[in-house]
Amino acid sequence: MSLLEGLATTRAIRRYTADPIPDEDLAEILWYAGRAPSGTNRQPFRFIVLRRGDDVARPARELLGRSFRASWVSKQADLGVRVGTGAATDGPKERMAASMQHYVDHLEETPVIVLVGLERYRGPSPYEGASVYPACQNLLLAARALGYGGALTGFHHAVEAELRELLGVPDGVALSACITLGVPAGRHGPLRRKPIADLTHDGRWGRRAEWLDDVDLNRT
Amino acid sequence: MSLLEGLATTRAIRRYTADPIPDEDLAEILWYAGRAPSGTNRQPFRFIVLRRGDDVARPARELLGRSFRASWVSKQADLGVRVGTGAATDGPKERMAASMQHYVDHLEETPVIVLVGLERYRGPSPYEGASVYPACQNLLLAARALGYGGALTGFHHAVEAELRELLGVPDGVALSACITLGVPAGRHGPLRRKPIADLTHDGRWGRRAEWLDDVDLNRT
Numbered sequence: 013m014s015l016l017e018g019l020a021t022t023r024a025i026r027r028y029t030a031d032p033i034p035d036e037d038l039a040e041i042l043w044y045a046g047r048a049p050s051g052t053n054r055q056p057f058r059f060i061v062l063r064r065g066d067d068v069a070r071p072a073r074e075l076l077g078r079s080f081r082a083s084w085v086s087k088q089a090d091l092g093v094r095v096g097t098g099a100a101t102d103g104p105k106e107r108m109a110a111s112m113q114h115y116v117d118h119l120e121e122t123p124v125i126v127l128v129g130l131e132r133y134r135g136p137s138p139y140e141g142a143s144v145y146p147a148c149q150n151l152l153l154a155a156r157a158l159g160y161g162g163a164l165t166g167f168h169h170a171v172e173a174e175l176r177e178l179l180g181v182p183d184g185v186a187l188s189a190c191i192t193l194g195v196p197a198g199r200h201g202p203l204r205r206k207p208i209a210d211l212t213h214d215g216r217w218g219r220r221a222e223w224l225d226d227v228d229l230n231r232t
Numbered sequence: 233m234s235l236l237e238g239l240a241t242t243r244a245i246r247r248y249t250a251d252p253i254p255d256e257d258l259a260e261i262l263w264y265a266g267r268a269p270s271g272t273n274r275q276p277f278r279f280i281v282l283r284r285g286d287d288v289a290r291p292a293r294e295l296l297g298r299s300f301r302a303s304w305v306s307k308q309a310d311l312g313v314r315v316g317t318g319a320a321t322d323g324p325k326e327r328m329a330a331s332m333q334h335y336v337d338h339l340e341e342t343p344v345i346v347l348v349g350l351e352r353y354r355g356p357s358p359y360e361g362a363s364v365y366p367a368c369q370n371l372l373l374a375a376r377a378l379g380y381g382g383a384l385t386g387f388h389h390a391v392e393a394e395l396r397e398l399l400g401v402p403d404g405v406a407l408s409a410c411i412t413l414g415v416p417a418g419r420h421g422p423l424r425r426k427p428i429a430d431l432t433h434d435g436r437w438g439r440r441a442e443w444l445d446d447v448d449l450n451r452t
Contacts, residue, residue, distance in 0.1 A: 013234065013235045014233065014234060014235065014377075015233045015234065015235045015237070015238035015239075015373060015374075015376070015377040016264065016374065016377050017235070018235035018238075019235075019264040019370050019373060019374055019377075020264060020267055021267075022267075022269075023269070024269055024273075035443035036443075036447075039428075039441075039443060039444050039447040040447065042428050042431075042432055042444065042447075043428045043447050044236065044239040044240060045428075046425055046426070046428040046431055047240055047241075047242075047423060048369065049242075049243070049244055049369075049372070049383075051386070052307075052311075053424065055425060055426050055431065057431060058431055058432075058433065059428075059431060059432045059433065060432075060433045060436070060437060061432060061433065061434050061435070061441060062435060063434075063435070066434070068434070068435030068436055068439065069434075069435040069436075072435075072436070087272075091272075136358040137358060138356040138357060138358060138360055138361065138406060138408070139361065139386055139389075139408060139409075140358055141358065141359070141360065141361015141362060141364070141365050141408075142361060142365050142368070142384060142386065142408070142409060144361070144365075145361050145362050145364075145365035145366055145369070146365055146366070146368065146369035146372075146384075148366065149268065149269075149365070149369040149370065150239050150369065152269070152366075153235060153239060153373075154235075154236065154239055156235070157234075157235040157236050157239075163269075164269060166271070166359055166362065169359075179433075179436045179437050180437040180438060181437050182437065185437075186358060188359060188361075188362070189362060203267060204273065205266055205267060205275060206266070206275050208259070208262050208263045208265075208266040208279075211262075211275065211278055211279060212262055212278070212280075213278065213279065213280045213281065213399075214281050214283075214286070214288070214289075215281070215282060215283070215286050215288030215289040215292075216280070216288055216289075216292070216398075216399045217280060217399050217400040217401045217402070217405075218400060219288065221259075221281060223255035223256075223258070223259060227259040227260065227262075227263050
């Protein structure tokens with residue numbers, strides 16, 4: 013797969029087959045994640061890997077299952093969506109909600125869960141993510157290249173104190189993301205994204221980039 | 233270029249030739265950036281594009297030049313490195329410092345500067361970057377695919393208040409990153425990264441992932 017095709021088509025995958033991710037593939041995915049840039053090349057990202065079938069990882073995986081389900085209950089309430097039934101009358105929101113419900117109900121079966129930590133060298137900041145989320149994106153792109161799919165969530169935050177104690181995560185390490193990985197199951201819709209011209213400002217805020225007007229027409 | 237090769241080899245590029253980035257290439261780079269994931273697919277990332285030769289962008293580019301140079305002065309003091317002279321006796325730190333000095337001294341000549349904004353829908357958070365830095369990484373990877381190189385910095389923060397006023401950036405938009413882009417000039421060294429086994433914890437913090445031990449040997 014080409015680099016551009018990977019960037020264009022990698023989307024969140026939340027339904028997985030029962031197939032495992034062999035350790036050698038997981039190792040490769042992590043290796044590519046670690047190639048990401050970070051401030052002053054400090055490489056403060058840390059990967060806590062919770063593999064299905066690893067007895068050491070099991071309690072944390074079960075705790076995360078409870079956390080994901082609780083997080084989805086409150087998120088669903090925020091969004092005000094009902095879970096679809098699979099009927100033809102389901103709209104995009106109901107289908108998304110059904111997919112999310114399936115995701116959290118089967119969290120413990122996920123082949124691999126990666127908690128991505130950030131070893132802080134100064135206090136928490138809205139900009140610290142510049143040194144950890146590029147690695148998360150590399151991880152998801154590498155997974156795609158090897159035939160896997162995944163999703164990045166913050167659904168671990170609901171149990172973060174208990175999770176840190178269980179895993180022995182030091183105080184100075186932020187748990188920035190929780191990524192699930194597996195072999196994609198079933199059909200996945202295309203990426204839905206806004207026209208890039210709507211997200212771009214040319215020279216100053218609010219000035220439309222005329223030179224962008226045709227770019228979305230060239231691809232789907 | 234393959235997706236995996238792109239992930240393995242994309243590094244920060246801070247020396248550019250005088251060549252411009254044609255608008256059609258820039259449009260394509262931004263389009264791929266916009267394919268990145270974000271929380272609940274809200275796509276809160278915004279791209280403020282400051283192109284060389286655009287009179288509207290010039291005051292902000294000049295302000296950023298001053299900001300980059302001031303930021304480098306204080307960073308250099310923090311790091312305690314001297315700028316190398318290009319002599320054979322220069323170590324990696326001196327070479328890095330020489331490269332940074334050149335970078336900030338020539339900021340106004342950079343073909344394209346992209347300020348990446350995040351339209352906040354709640355208060356600032358250390359985790360908000362999950363919805364903006366994947367787009368930054370996609371942008372840098374897409375640039376690489378098209379033959380360009382770039383670097384992500386926070387060197388705009390030193391003048392942020394003045395910059396916001398100049399560009400008319402609304403209060404609810406964080407300026408999460410400042411990315412420079414151009415055609416790579418000269419030779420660039422390889423990526424320097426820690427062994428991935430040193431960054432990985434298996435099942436709980438501090439447990440070494442034995443299955444990772446060979447992965448670094450396979451690549452350079």
